[in-house]
Amino acid sequence: MKRIVSVLVENRFGAFNRITTLFSGKGFNLHSISIGGTEIPGLSRMTLVTSGDDKMLDQIIKQLNRLIDTVKVVDLSKEPLSVRELALITVQYIKGNRTEISSLCSIFGGKVVDITSKTLTIEITGPPDKINAAVNTFLPYGIKEMARTGVVALKRGEQVRANEQEFLPNNS
Amino acid sequence: MKQHKPIMSGADIFFECLRLENVEYIFGYPGGSVLKLYEHLYDVDFLKHILVRHEQGAVHMAEGYAKASGKVGVVLVTSGPGATNTVTGIADAYMDSVPLVVFTGQVASHLIGKDAFQEADIVGITRPITKHNFLVRDVKDLASNIKKAFYIASSGKPGPVLVDLPKDIIAAKCEFEYPDTVELRGYKPTIFGHSSQIKKAAEKIHKAKRPLLYVGGGVIMSGATDELKLLAKENKLPVAMTLQGLGAYPGSDELSLGMIGMHGTYWANQAITNCDVLVSLGARFDDRVTGRIDKFSLKSYKIHIDIDPAAIDKNVLVDLPIVGDAKHILAELASELTEPPATDEWWEEINAWREECPMEYEKSDGLLRTEYIIERISEKTKGNAIIVSDVGQHQMWIAQHYKYENPRSNLTSGGLGTMGFSVPAAIGAYFARPDKPIISISGDGGFQMNMQELITAAANKLPIKFFIINNNFLGMVRQWQELFHAEKYSFTDLSQSNPDFVKVAEAFGCVGMSTSSVEEVDKLIDKAFAITDRPVVVEFKVVREDMVFPMVPAGASINDMIVKRLSPKLM
Ligand SMILES: Cc1ncc(C[n+]2csc(CCOP(=O)(O)OP(=O)(O)O)c2C)c(N)n1
Numbered sequence: 001m002k003r004i005v006s007v008l009v010e011n012r013f014g015a016f017n018r019i020t021t022l023f024s025g026k027g028f029n030l031h032s033i034s035i036g037g038t039e040i041p042g043l044s045r046m047t048l049v050t051s052g053d054d055k056m057l058d059q060i061i062k063q064l065n066r067l068i069d070t071v072k073v074v075d076l077s078k079e080p081l082s083v084r085e086l087a088l089i090t091v092q093y094i095k096g097n098r099t100e101i102s103s104l105c106s107i108f109g110g111k112v113v114d115i116t117s118k119t120l121t122i123e124i125t126g127p128p129d130k131i132n133a134a135v136n137t138f139l140p141y142g143i144k145e146m147a148r149t150g151v152v153a154l155k156r157g158e159q160v161r162a163n164e165q166e167f168l169p170n171n172s
Numbered sequence: 173m174k175q176h177k178p179i180m181s182g183a184d185i186f187f188e189c190l191r192l193e194n195v196e197y198i199f200g201y202p203g204g205s206v207l208k209l210y211e212h213l214y215d216v217d218f219l220k221h222i223l224v225r226h227e228q229g230a231v232h233m234a235e236g237y238a239k240a241s242g243k244v245g246v247v248l249v250t251s252g253p254g255a256t257n258t259v260t261g262i263a264d265a266y267m268d269s270v271p272l273v274v275f276t277g278q279v280a281s282h283l284i285g286k287d288a289f290q291e292a293d294i295v296g297i298t299r300p301i302t303k304h305n306f307l308v309r310d311v312k313d314l315a316s317n318i319k320k321a322f323y324i325a326s327s328g329k330p331g332p333v334l335v336d337l338p339k340d341i342i343a344a345k346c347e348f349e350y351p352d353t354v355e356l357r358g359y360k361p362t363i364f365g366h367s368s369q370i371k372k373a374a375e376k377i378h379k380a381k382r383p384l385l386y387v388g389g390g391v392i393m394s395g396a397t398d399e400l401k402l403l404a405k406e407n408k409l410p411v412a413m414t415l416q417g418l419g420a421y422p423g424s425d426e427l428s429l430g431m432i433g434m435h436g437t438y439w440a441n442q443a444i445t446n447c448d449v450l451v452s453l454g455a456r457f458d459d460r461v462t463g464r465i466d467k468f469s470l471k472s473y474k475i476h477i478d479i480d481p482a483a484i485d486k487n488v489l490v491d492l493p494i495v496g497d498a499k500h501i502l503a504e505l506a507s508e509l510t511e512p513p514a515t516d517e518w519w520e521e522i523n524a525w526r527e528e529c530p531m532e533y534e535k536s537d538g539l540l541r542t543e544y545i546i547e548r549i550s551e552k553t554k555g556n557a558i559i560v561s562d563v564g565q566h567q568m569w570i571a572q573h574y575k576y577e578n579p580r581s582n583l584t585s586g587g588l589g590t591m592g593f594s595v596p597a598a599i600g601a602y603f604a605r606p607d608k609p610i611i612s613i614s615g616d617g618g619f620q621m622n623m624q625e626l627i628t629a630a631a632n633k634l635p636i637k638f639f640i641i642n643n644n645f646l647g648m649v650r651q652w653q654e655l656f657h658a659e660k661y662s663f664t665d666l667s668q669s670n671p672d673f674v675k676v677a678e679a680f681g682c683v684g685m686s687t688s689s690v691e692e693v694d695k696l697i698d699k700a701f702a703i704t705d706r707p708v709v710v711e712f713k714v715v716r717e718d719m720v721f722p723m724v725p726a727g728a729s730i731n732d733m734i735v736k737r738l739s740p741k742l743m
Pocket residue numbers: 562563564565566567589590591592614615616617618619641643645646647648649
């Protein structure tokens with residue numbers, strides 16, 4: 001099962017590398033990783049998607065905590081979450097199917113961000129399974145290139161239903 | 173009024189920081205990118221620099237110093253090959269939680285990443301084997317990074333910290349101020365254990381019928397040996413120790429069960445298998461201790477006291493974790509335990525195991541065996557020497573037969589099992605405890621891995637006793653070949669290729685002696701101790717094909733011991 005771990009980490013030389021080194025050194029799985037700023041000066045937030053049983057997740061959290069540069073480590077797997085990922089997908093078109101692709105794009109709430117005589121570049125944001133669905137949809141037209149950011153996630157407020165579990169990346 | 177801060181060069185700041193950290197010794201080796209530091213070192217008189225012959229030796233010396241003293245060991249080497257030569261030592265210190273600060277020179281900042289002469293990304297290389305490391309990128313950060321390095325190395329679960337010093341940083345100047353405290357928002361070791369957990373542990377121990385203390389090196393590091401003694405004595409609790417735990421409790425005391433684990437005593441391994449309350453103190457349920465994990469100590473309620481939260485539930489799921497410093501927790505635990513548990517029947521059982529399978533070895537053939545030599549050393553030093561063992565069969569025989577009376581007197585490479593540890597580590601230990609007899613004991617294989625450091629001992633006129641147990645084999649590997657690898661003695665026989673150890677000793681400025689006779693052992697030990705102005709190397713030529721027993725084969729459960737020499741065909 002995939003799990004999301006959120007890590008507040010000092011924005012210091014080598015800090016990110018230390019975290020990825022930990023994953024490879026300890027044999028933990030690392031499916032995606034995204035890093036960016038936070039509201040706290042000097043701290044970055046890393047969102048890691050990993051997998052393993054409860055025992056392994058317990059070790060992942062503890063080993064991450066053990067690093068000097070990590071300030072806070074939270075297992076988000078059992079929390080109500082907002083989970084998002086962004087993808088840029090460059091799709092090929094031929095005469096006649098450009099509008100078809102564009103309308104599929106809007107079904108996914110996407111935006112066309114670039115256009116050439118042969119391709120459309122589409123931006124889609126959403127939970128990973130929505131991105132997966134979009135990718136599958138565009139596949140038959142020919143995807144020339146694709147970039148995904150990996151998951152970012154934040155805990156939701158108490159009032160929100162706790163069922164966004166389903167938005168966790170599935171085992172694709 | 174704002175205090176005027178002095179403007180100082182990186183090199184001056186470096187030494188001023190070391191002075192403020194009360195560093196007495198640096199183990200080091202010069203080279204291009206640390207020349208500026210060595211230039212300043214020339215005029216430094218508050219500390220002593222020990223010139224080694226190989227940077228790995230420097231790190232093991234610093235480890236020996238740190239393990240024997242409890243202080244931080246300090247190393248200084250140059251960039252590139254100087255830095256990479258420290259890697260094995262750093263990994264060793266990381267596995268055995270030895271507090272070190274290793275300073276490596278680095279090429280000038282503007283050359284980093286350019287494949288400059290003698291450039292190595294030592295910070296990248298050592299990331300997984302250090303507790304933390306720093307590349308100093310601005311001379312303004314130098315003092316605070318050094319302060320942090322010493323603090324991180326010595327607090328919490330100790331470990332090695334590396335500080336990489338680019339050449340230009342050492343030459344640059346800035347205002348100097350040494351911070352009084354360290355503020356690291358991501359690092360706050362837990363010192364005090366949870367009181368209600370400790371109360372609960374006391375209740376469990378009180379109600380136990382078959383309690384066992386399982387003691388690791390953490391008890392020694394935290395300085396908790398008096399507290400341990402009090403707890404064990406007042407409650408008549410059996411004490412079994414890991415390889416690193418030996419010395420935490422007096423080996424001659426009746427409550428000591430000796431070592432636990434793969435080559436532990438039969439009775440300690442039976443006790444850990446059959447106990448009903450297992451109290452782990454500063455130990456980490458290492459695979460050499462647990463044997464087959466799904467058969468390990470199945471009947472016990474497990475209490476795990478450790479300063480490292482990550483040690484909890486890592487290898488064995490425990491019932492009651494208490495995170496914190498063993499010294500405080502043991503003191504609290506002892507005061508909570510007002511009434512001792514009833515352990516008389518348990519002791520009867522343990523004593524029966526003792527009789528069932530005592531630590532015996534062949535004596536009738538009159539041949540020289542390691543066990544005998546260790547027994548004699550133990551007897552003659554009354555368990556009060558600092559014994560620095562290497563890795564292999566002799567290491568296990570020392571653990572079995574030397575009766576350590578004091579903490580910080582058993583120096584050995586446990587976690588990494590680094591051959592070549594003993595010779596340099598003994599030198600470091602001498603600088604920590606010149607008042608104690610220092611005995612290095614190596615196999616003929618491991619001795620040759622760092623024997624260049626003999627000259628370091630000789631140059632400093634250190635009266636260290638370097639004992640070589642020479643079986644002309646890589647003995648421990650040979651044992652496994654005999655037992656588990658079809659008696660194919662592949663590349664373990666050194667009989668045609670060992671040097672003349674007496675000549676080696678003499679060439680390196682030491683006194684050299686050798687014997688193969690049982691009768692001469694006492695005489696040579698006495699002779700070695702009579703020499704006080706120089707190192708002595710004594711070669712003991714022992715039986716070639718001896719095996720360490722009892723033994724738990726890899727993958728077997730911990731009470732499933734081979735207790736006697738068996739023909740492999742019978743196994
Ligand atoms: C640096 C290193 N290389 C290889 C090993 C594997 N190893 C473990 S014990 C051993 C044999 C040691 O032989 P010796 O030093 O003669 O000691 P003995 O076992 O005979 O007492 C070897 C090769 C090791 N532990 N460390």
